[in-house]
Amino acid sequence: MSADKTILIAGTYDTKDDELSYLADCIRGQGGGVLTMDVSVLGDPKAPTDVSKHDVAQVGGSSIEAAIDSGDENVAMQIMAKGAAAMAAQLHSEGKIDGAIVLGGTMGTDLALDLCSALPLGVPKFVVSTVSFSAMLPPERLAADIQMILWAGGLYGLNSVCKSSLSQAAGAVLGAARAVEPPKRDRPLIGMTSFGKTILHYMVKLKPALEQRGYEVAVFHATGMGGRAFESLAEQGAFACVMDFATQEVGNHMMGSGISAGADRMTNAGLKGIPQMVAPACYDLVDLIGWQPLPDRLQGREAHAHNRLLTSVLLSTEERREVARLMADKLSTATGPTTFLLPNQGGNEWDRPGAPLHDAEGLAAFCSEMRAACPANVTLEDLDCHINDDAFSEQVLAIFDQWVAEGIVPEGVS
Known part of the structure; x- marks a missing residue:
């Protein structure tokens, strides 16, 4: 059975491969399609992703080598955030994704805010984060229709607690992609x-x-x-x-x-x-x-x-x-x-x-x-x-x- 909607899954596959793969399996298990994007810097995923970290950095006008050579995790993640946002917007404009979900702690959430802001209103955009709803998230960086899910017990590795959050998130983003009524723009x-x-x-x-x-x-x-x-x-x-x-x-x-x-x-x-x-x-x-x-x-x-x-x-x-x-x-x-x-x-x-x-x-x-x-x-x-x-x-x-x-x-x- 072919997938009716395709969801972009983005995250650092070098540290969260198991969690991201579980999320993808949940979406596929509900009949959805998945397109994966790696935004890691130092490590590599267990298996290749649809969009590699090198692709992300290049679209952002830089390279993984430049991110590593910066010697600064904040600078490196901003390189990846710029590329991830541009890549997500490109994939949507080409009709390759119907929604997006990003997984992360503070580093991944920082990137997620840029990625979600790059997608138009009406495109489901979910962030599963250990710091969802936190006061550290500046209002001016929140997309108008961003959705956040608190990733309980998700700091390191899979467990039954974090699976509860991830499985709900999978259903939420796929369900939203199927149910959304985008703005019609038929009247000013x-x-x-x-x-x-x-x-x-x-x-x-x-x-x-x-x-x-x-x-x-x-x-x-x-x-x-x-x-x-x-x-x-x-x-x-x-x-x-x-x-x-x-x-x-x-x-x-x-x-x-x-x-x-x-x-x-x-x-x-x-x-x-x-x-x-x-x-x-x-x-x-x-x-x-x-x-x-x-x-x-x-x-x-x-x-x-x-x-x-x-x-x-x-x-x-x-x-x-x-x-x-x-x-x-x-x-x-x-x-x-x-x-x-x-x-x-x-x-x-x-x-x-x-x-x-x-x-x-x-x-x-x-x-x-x-x-x-x-x-x-x-x-x-x-x-x-x-x-x-x-x-x-x-x-x-x-x-x-x-x-x-x-x-x-x-x-x-x-």
Whole structure:
């Protein structure tokens, strides 16, 4: 029986040959095909792989000899990571693989992040790692649809514990390759950021209105990983227009929060020249990991425990000014049409008059600083409303319709 889907398996075959071979056997046992890639440097696999380590290094513009001669394992692995990413992208473009799975510890995971980022959205990409979900994995290196499986008991050699992880991973990647519905790209895609309806409402009105105009709308939950996925797709040029209204991750990163989308948050759409509207939803808050104690410098501040995972703490007036300056600096790098909408009556449901996190002085300070710092390449729309008011959404649609009329945004598909 011929295989219906082929999965790329990548790893260091000199140290993990048994584990990688077991993974391949599991996939083949379920009727899938396998294409193997060795990313070792020093040693060799027990049997030749479909893509050798020499092939990988060469595609990366180097050689195994150069990797060895570097005398530095970090440099050597980066040579292999560059080649593995390029080779995976090539194999997919040639129709030779339908998904990918990479096995490793910290070295293999470092390489895996590059390989997965080289594959398009909709191509199943799994990382089986001893450090899956670890805080050491920087958000900006995570592909938008990467999947991770913790490799329990997988440091050295096969055992019944690690086989449990590997067999599940084999079923997951093959099943995903069989079940995936890749993005259709039949309508222009609008990327929007937001939070849940308890704190922000605009997407409830905007999403159906934009869909009626012939656009597809993807709303990203801007709590670190959602913002990361948004930035990843913006960097790929996936969006016809961006409505980046929940920009709280900028302040999170500035404040050193673990809930971060990376240092490049709020920059990739602009650098790609994608038309973008930006607004400061929740600019006044820093999200913190709820099960960790508050940092000393934030003790005693007004806070909202959203759940056991996430707590939002109010920023000081000066910190809000700093956020405004940082947002302006990020927007200054934009090469496409950019409008900043400034709702001067507030940026989330918790900051309305009478609500627990209302701070009129802090809001006024942010608005004043934003007006002063707004760069020349950005149009600032000063709105006398709250971000959750209908007036905000109506102005967004008015600007959008004008951009469509001027040919800045492509017309929707009926």
